[in-house]
Amino acid sequence: MSDFLDTLSVLILLSSFVLMANKRIKSYIETFRIQSLLIALVAGIMGVDSLLTEGRFDILVVCLLIIILKVIYIPALLHRTYVNVKYKVEKDFILNIPILIIVCCGLVVFSYFTLATVDGLNESIFNIQFVNSVSVIWIGLFFMISRKKAIGQIIGFLVIENGLYITAMLSTQGMPFIVDLGISIDLLTAVMIMGLMVFRINEKFDSIDTDQLNNLKG
Amino acid sequence: MNSMIYILVQILVIIMAAPLVNGIIKKIKALTQKRKGAPVFQMYFDIYKLLQKNSVVSEVSSWIFKVTPYIVFTTAIAAALLVPVSTKLITQQIPGDFIMLVSILALGRFFMMAAALDTAGTFGGMGSSREAMISSLIEPSILVSLFTVGLISQSTSLPQIMNAVQNTGVPLLHPVYIMVFLALLIVIIAETSRIPVDDPSTHLELTMVHEAMILEYSGRHLALMEYGAAIKQLTFITLLVNILIPSDQLIGFTGIGALALSLVIYLLKVVLLSVIIAIIEVNTVKFRLFSIPNLAALSFILAFLGILQYFILGGSHV
């Protein structure tokens, strides 16, 4: 089982690299969907395991929640937003893709070197999953920085959230159930609010390029 | 004696099977396009036909042009010798390792590019420059991914790596190996001039890379060039299937029967991978030349993540 989880954690990390290499908003959404699916798979494996060994089924509920929310609903929501804002195809990122990817590599190395020295985190099998999932968080953060479009930033935020989910899942078998539930609700509301804001930005600024949000300074 | 057998079997298997891979890929592509397509063995006939014919050599070209087909073919065979098709065959250390493999192939490639420049045709030069770019982008990821498996098995020799990996169980479930597998898959696509890097079935000047380099060749020379490319392709496929999908540990007995069985399984794996490559080729479109660095970057990242995962695991845990 831990082999499966190791591999899945690597694949999730890989999916965030793929996201970084994406150029179109449509493919951001698809990659995010795939990443969420992988996370749901992790939750599913852990859920079945905990059902068989301890008789708990809360992780399975969380898994179901992830599928409904992150695999189906949020991508659809984002897609709707994307269709409605009449997005023009433009270059969306600041640096070119190979450089972005190499920076991401640096982030993985960084999180490895920072986390490998912490007592209690540096036990081998646990460490790989932890490092990978924490790297997903940093890559999500970097994705937000590297993209200029508002929807790209929402996706970055979602990837950070995915990274947190997977960190919690792999390191602590998930947070207490009620907390997981609350996080999901928060996430949903956050995405809805951000989606609405994208509309308003588009309305007022005739673009969803966040570089134009530069009126407030000092 | 044993090494004689090794060389014999190795050369036989590789030479016999190499054109088959091309045949399978072409057949599958044809089938997905609702065509009947050429027979699987078409390439054997083509090569036979070409070998019968004389080759036309441009007056302005030098000896490099004439000698290159032979160098390409021999370097391909030499490279193939370094990658055992079956671990049941190895009884003693084979000289050479994967660094040598990469350099031998680089030698062949160097001559191929030189010959393409030699005829002073526009396409030749274009093909050479593109080939130089692609190969320089892709080579780091071959080396890094092979170093990763090398680190795990504490050796750079391919037979030893293969032996060591057999003890891992199912390597494709392992985080390190899965990264290396994906990285090498991209490497194979790039090295064997397949879509999305290059399109082997067209002669469109905007896109062709490998075809542009061998455009001036005909007859025997062309046969050798094509054959060399096919052998190189099979060598890479062998590398991938024998390292990352090891099967010889499943055969419990030794002797000639074991060898035969392991060769059969090997051929099955090769067919399987050819099918996978064909499917990838059918489902993707060719990239712009300037997008190829992105693909190479992806391959390098995969290899790099692989080596990183190895270190995260503490090295000993694999």
Place this chain on the structure above:
Amino acid sequence: MGLLLLAVPVLAVLLLFIFKQNRIWHIISLSASSFLLIIAARLTRNVMLGGKVEYSYLGGFFYLDALSMIVLDIVLILGFIVSIYSIGYLQEEIKQGKVAAGKLRHYYMLMYSFIFTMVLALTVKNMGIMWIAIEATTLASAFLVGFYNEKKAIEAAWKYVIICSVGIAIALLGIILLHLSSFGVLASGRFLDWTALYDNAKSLNSSILRLAFIFILVGFGTKAGLAPMHTWLPDAHSQAPSPISALLSGVLLNSAMYGIIRTAAIVNHNQGNSIYTGRLLIGIGILSIATAAVFILTQKDYKRLLAYSSIEHMGIIAVAIGIFTPLSVFGALLHMINHSLTKSMLFLSAGNILQKYNTKQISQIKGVLKLLPFSGTAFLLGLFAIAGTPPFSIFASELSITVSIFDGKSIWLGVIFVLLLAIVFAGIAVTLFKMFYGNHDQKDLKAGETNIAGTVCILVLLTVITITGLFMPDGIIELINQAQSIIIGA
């Protein structure tokens, strides 16, 4: 009793949803906030007598002790004052045509959701739920920041949502690590339970805990407006409607700081000293004060200036928590109360000025004292108060923090601290005091207050901060001492 605290805002939102008349919305808001105030008074008494309020139902998630009670009281008192002020303020906005009458309902609904999330953050003992509630405060207040729906307001709201969501996501990583550090120590029913974490702090894995603290400090620090994560704060505070700025500055920042204090208490208890958290908190605190000082000196917009002053005061609180002696923690909590009351008073009077002059530029405003005799005076005195002049209450708390810094033998820190406060004082004096005198240029402005009830609120707050500067009731001192001993440990 305590659960009513959570039920009332929800009920208010539901009622607002049902009724359609403008007047009834005001009444609902006013009665909800006064009801909350009454409950808060009852609960405060219970906490002062019993030390804490806990209920066993619903898994015992409800928990109030002196520390949360102090912050909660601030929330509800300011909530009450803001709800009174909002009536007049919003009527005037509608009259001036800045806000559509129908949007009043959105305003109140969002405001009560905002209050609900803050109350939730302060009344739970599960750190995970606390995190959820603090994240929810961002979401609830996002549209309040963007309420005017202009270019600048939308920009501020977008920055606010994005920066705070990401910041708070980093805090979640901290919470996860906190959870991880308690693995094998706590029983599964008490995961992330603050009381359990605090009681068993000695046996938590300390290196993971230290890592957790960094992430929580960065995450909640973003929300608390500590530099260098403060960039959303001036934008949001200056673009939000003034009563909401008062709530953001006086209440929201405290709720986030509360999360940091809770975590710091666990970490210090685990380490046995405050060196680790102290260094981080003092560093980030001094940086915040310095950043704010620089921006205050060159500020052209009075609402942004007040926002930077909030960053400065959060920095002061962070430094005080970092010193972690009984006196400094006492000072920190007292400062929290004083800053909230003073700053919200300032924002409310700034709201009156803004409505009168229709500009946020300092240079275009003259003769405030003539046009707005009451709120103008309150604003002037409030500026003295926020800069730390006696006899106002902020002087008392700043003094006790300064004394505690010098007590800790860190003379240089004390010198820097006092120097920075002096710079801030000078900045406020130089940039703002020219607003008050002279004659205004525009002829069409009439003298006199428009929002009578709101102005009364401002004057009440002014009286309170003046009186508590001279004389602090024993009850409050008792409560703060209780909270201080919760943080530091007996």
